[in-house]
Amino acid sequence: MAGASLLEVDDLHTYIGQHHILQGVSLRIRPDAVTVLLGRNGAGKTTTMRTIMGVLHPTRGAVRFDGRPIHHLPPYEIARLGIGYVPEGQGIFGTLTVDENLRVAALAEDAPSGRRLERILDLFPDLDRFRHARAGTLSGGQKQMLSIARAFVNPNRLLLIDEPSKGLAPIIVEHLIDALRAMKQHATVLLVEQNFAMASALGDDFYLIDDGRTVRHGSMASLAADHELKKKYLGI
Amino acid sequence: MKARAPLAVALALLLLPLGFMDLRTYLTLTVAGLAMGMLIFLVAAGLTLIFGLMDVLNFAHGALFSWGAYAGFAVAALLNGRWGWAASPSVAANALLLAAAIVVAMAVTVVLGVLLERIIVRPVYGQHLFQILITLGASIVLEELIRILWGPNDQVMPVPATIQGSWDVADVVVLRVPVVAIGLGLAIYAGMQLLLNRTRIGLIVRAGVENGEMIQVMGHNIHRYFTGVFAAGSALAGVGGLMWAIFSQSVRPGMGGEQLIFAFIVVIIGGLGSVTGSLVGALMVGLSYNYVAYLVPKAAIGVTMALMVIVLLLRPTGLYGTAK
Numbered sequence: 001m002a003g004a005s006l007l008e009v010d011d012l013h014t015y016i017g018q019h020h021i022l023q024g025v026s027l028r029i030r031p032d033a034v035t036v037l038l039g040r041n042g043a044g045k046t047t048t049m050r051t052i053m054g055v056l057h058p059t060r061g062a063v064r065f066d067g068r069p070i071h072h073l074p075p076y077e078i079a080r081l082g083i084g085y086v087p088e089g090q091g092i093f094g095t096l097t098v099d100e101n102l103r104v105a106a107l108a109e110d111a112p113s114g115r116r117l118e119r120i121l122d123l124f125p126d127l128d129r130f131r132h133a134r135a136g137t138l139s140g141g142q143k144q145m146l147s148i149a150r151a152f153v154n155p156n157r158l159l160l161i162d163e164p165s166k167g168l169a170p171i172i173v174e175h176l177i178d179a180l181r182a183m184k185q186h187a188t189v190l191l192v193e194q195n196f197a198m199a200s201a202l203g204d205d206f207y208l209i210d211d212g213r214t215v216r217h218g219s220m221a222s223l224a225a226d227h228e229l230k231k232k233y234l235g236i
Numbered sequence: 237m238k239a240r241a242p243l244a245v246a247l248a249l250l251l252l253p254l255g256f257m258d259l260r261t262y263l264t265l266t267v268a269g270l271a272m273g274m275l276i277f278l279v280a281a282g283l284t285l286i287f288g289l290m291d292v293l294n295f296a297h298g299a300l301f302s303w304g305a306y307a308g309f310a311v312a313a314l315l316n317g318r319w320g321w322a323a324s325p326s327v328a329a330n331a332l333l334l335a336a337a338i339v340v341a342m343a344v345t346v347v348l349g350v351l352l353e354r355i356i357v358r359p360v361y362g363q364h365l366f367q368i369l370i371t372l373g374a375s376i377v378l379e380e381l382i383r384i385l386w387g388p389n390d391q392v393m394p395v396p397a398t399i400q401g402s403w404d405v406a407d408v409v410v411l412r413v414p415v416v417a418i419g420l421g422l423a424i425y426a427g428m429q430l431l432l433n434r435t436r437i438g439l440i441v442r443a444g445v446e447n448g449e450m451i452q453v454m455g456h457n458i459h460r461y462f463t464g465v466f467a468a469g470s471a472l473a474g475v476g477g478l479m480w481a482i483f484s485q486s487v488r489p490g491m492g493g494e495q496l497i498f499a500f501i502v503v504i505i506g507g508l509g510s511v512t513g514s515l516v517g518a519l520m521v522g523l524s525y526n527y528v529a530y531l532v533p534k535a536a537i538g539v540t541m542a543l544m545v546i547v548l549l550l551r552p553t554g555l556y557g558t559a560k
Contacts, residue, residue, distance in 0.1 A: 053453050079455035091450040093443045103436075104443045107455050150454070 006031040006188050007052070007158055012061035012071075014051045021047045022058070023212035027190075029158070029205075034189040036199045036220065038234060039209035045192040046088055048209065049160045052190075053085050054078040065158070080107065084151030088162040088192075090143045094136025098127055098146060101135050105150035113153060120149045123179045141172035145179070158188045165195040177201050196236055200224050208233050243516065253527040263408045265526045271414025273522025274421030275483055278476030279495050280502040280514040281424060282469035287500070289445045289509045290462055292357055293364055295371040297473050298496030299378035300345045300352075304474025305393075305481040305491060306382055307344040308337035312394045322394035330396035341478040342471040348378070349470025353463050375493070382489040390488040393481040417479055421515075424472065428511045441465055445509070501540055505547045507557020516555055517547075 007029040014022040022044050029035045037045045050056045052063055054075040063071040070078050079085070093101050106113050121128040124145040130138060135146060144164055151159050164180070165173045177198055180189075184202065193199040199206070203220035210233055223229060230236050254262050279301055286294045312333055316322035321333040356374055360366040399412045432438035444451040444458045452458050473492075480495065481487045502521055506513025521540050529536035547555060 055449060055453065074457070075449075075452040076455050076457045079453050085453045087450065087453070091447055091453075093446045093450070095446055096439070096443055100439055100443075104439050104451070104456075105454050154455075 004031070005029055006066060007190070008062075008064040008067075009048070009052065010062045010064075012048065012051055012058050012063065014047055014056050014058045016047065016056065021212055022051065025061075025209065025212065025214050027207055027214065027217075029188060029190055031157075031188050033204040034184050034191055034202050035205045035207065036203035037190060037192045037207050037209060038199065038223075040233070040235070041194075043209045044212040045209055046162055047212075049085070049087075049162055049190070049192065052078075052160060053083070082155065082157040084154060084156035084159045084187075086147045086151050086159065086161040086164065088166065090147040092135045092138075092143050092146055094134065096135055097132050098135050098138070099131045101146055101150060102127075102153055106153045108154075112155065116155070117153055120152050123182060124149055141168050141175070144168060144172075144176065148176075148179070148183075152183060152187075156187055158190065160190050162192045163194060164191075165193060165198050173198060196230075196234065249520070250523060253531065256531055260408055261530070265530055266523065267408070267410055267414055267418075269523035269526035270519060271411075271417045271483070271522070272526065273519035274417045275476065275480055276495070276498050276502055276522055277421050277515050277518035278424065278472055278479055279499040280506070280518050281428060281511060282472030282476065283496075283499045284503045284506065284509060284511060284514040285428075285465050285469040285472075287503055287508065289441065290361075290465060291445075292361070292466075293367045293371065294352075294357070294469075295368060295496065296352060296375040296378060297371075297469070297499065298492030298494075299375040300348060300470045300473040301477035301480070301492035301495055302382055302487075302489060303348060303378060303492075304341040304345045304477035305487045306386055306477075307474065308341040308478035309391065309393050309481055309487045310386075311337045311340045313391075316394040322396050325397055327398050330398040333394075334396055334399075337478055338475060341474040345470045345474030345477075346467045349467045350463060352470070353466035357466065358459070379489050379493070386487075386489075388489060390486050393485050393487055395482050395485055399482075413483055417483060420475070420479060424475070425511065425515050432511065437461070437464075498540065501544050505544050505554055507551075507554030510554070510556035513554055513556030 005028040007027065009025055009027040012022050012025040013020070025044065025048050027035070037048065039045050047056065051058050051071070054070070054073055054077070058071055061071070062069055065081055065083065070081065093104070096104065102117065106117070126142050127146055127149055130142065135143065138146065148161065148164065151161070164176055168176070173195065180202055191199070191202060200220055206217060206220050206223050207214050208216040208229075215233070216229065253265075257265075279297070283294070283297050286292050286297065312322060315333050315336060319329070321329040324330065352371075352374060356370050357367070360370060395413070399416050401412060403410045403412065432442060440451060440456050441461050444456065444461055448458050476495070477492060480491065498521065502514055502517040505520065506515070506517035520543060524539050524543055525536055528539045551557070
């Protein structure tokens with residue numbers, strides 16, 4: 001099984017300023033599966049993603065993508081290996097139009113990219129309707145859809161999606177779950193999600209982070225059944 | 237409609253002096269004002285990229301302006317000294333001299349701009365105080381280098397014969413150098429708009445300015461683009477310096493520092509990061525300076541400051557600025 005992981009994170013330690021945020025995070029992400037990263041606020045979920053993306057640099061440990069160490073690379077090289085990132089708070093370019101947001105994300109303007117874009121716009125018809133509007137004028141849900149759509153424009157092999165349901169109305173979250181379910185057939189996903197309904201609807205595997213360490217992992221189905229574990233680490 | 241409001245106000249102000257002078261004087265002053273505005277625009281256009289878009293307070297921009305002027309001057313003096321290309325009545329020789337001066341002025345300032353960005357600006361992105369200190373230091377070094385290379389005194393800039401003198405259009409004296417400056421300014425404005433709004437590079441730069449981290453995790457090396465933007469801004473300062481040298485028919489080491497304040501004022505009036513704002517702001521400054529200098533000579537210096545105060549009171553983000 002060891003060689004079958006698309007992404008391997010080994011004993012990652014990351015500081016932000018003087019704060020030792022990650023103190024030993026290890027992950028194995030299976031290809032074509034959705035792995036959910038769970039944990040309380042401040043446990044280190046977002047920091048883990050930012051370290052994988054190269055925005056933060058680890059002081060110890062390793063990140064390997066497809067067997068190749070990537071933790072010393074700058075973010076733009078990591079992105080070009082085929083890792084897409086949908087950050088917390090969406091990271092939309094508000095002064096650009098929806099169309100410009102999608103075009104700036106596309107690293108190649110070839111036929112397959114065009115087909116992927118068509119498929120995304122089918123899933124998110126709102127984006128097509130407001131294609132020439134400034135992205136800053138979109139609603140919260142539409143911004144989240146745009147953020148996810150940007151990551152799908154490229155033939156990414158791995159997507160890091162950070163709390164897509166945050167601040168969205170329940171009905172929008174339902175729509176988002178449907179869209180992500182349709183998309184997961186095409187990519188491996190590492191998802192940070194506080195909304196347990198969404199996490200269990202999409203997730204295949206889970207990792208639990210507490211105080212900057214990965215403490216448990218297993219299949220999402222086993223977590224859903226383990227009420228004690230959920231209560232201890234997630235308070236639900 | 238809102239976007240057109242500043243333009244309407246500007247046009248109304250433009251016609252106001254007509255009540256105090258005859259038409260011929262008004263037209264002469266208007267051409268002179270537009271030319272001065274375009275020269276200021278060339279300096280401000282580079283600054284709006286670097287200060288407005290990249291949020292770098294570059295006090296060395298004025299020194300790059302001087303370097304552009306001196307690099308162009310050196311080429312023009314060499315070509316004119318050896319073959320008399322400026323004094324010659326041949327339009328071809330004149331044009332070659334002008335083209336060579338522009339190319340060398342841009343090349344020299346691009347190299348200086350890249351060095352400045354790589355060595356001293358890159359470590360201080362996001363830190364305004366350090367930017368002011370280090371670019372001010374660089375500007376002193378650059379200006380002193382001019383004194384070492386070309387001496388501390390004013391020198392006469394050889395101006396091609398074709399663009400000297402004036403045309404007489406319907407009793408209005410139209411100087412040729414200002415017309416060249418207006419044409420060049422408009423061409424540069426159009427080029428910048430095309431580059432920023434119609435090309436992929438422009439798209440990436442605009443996105444990177446709004447959120448540099450996001451554009452990097454999308455696979456774009458923002459540092460390379462910022463170096464490019466800094467180099468382009470420096471080249472514009474260089475061309476501005478050269479045009480100013482031709483306009484005033486002289487060069488001197490401190491010429492850039494004087495223009496820098498004008499350029500900062502124009503960028504603020506126009507709104508940070510807006511090329512159109514810089515153009516409108518520069519033209520307003522150039523025109524109001526000329527009208528007021530004719531009507532109330534003593535008030536000419538203060539009118540630019542007054543303009544900035546009025547604009548900022550009415551629109552705190554500048555004419556075309558958007559709040560970040």
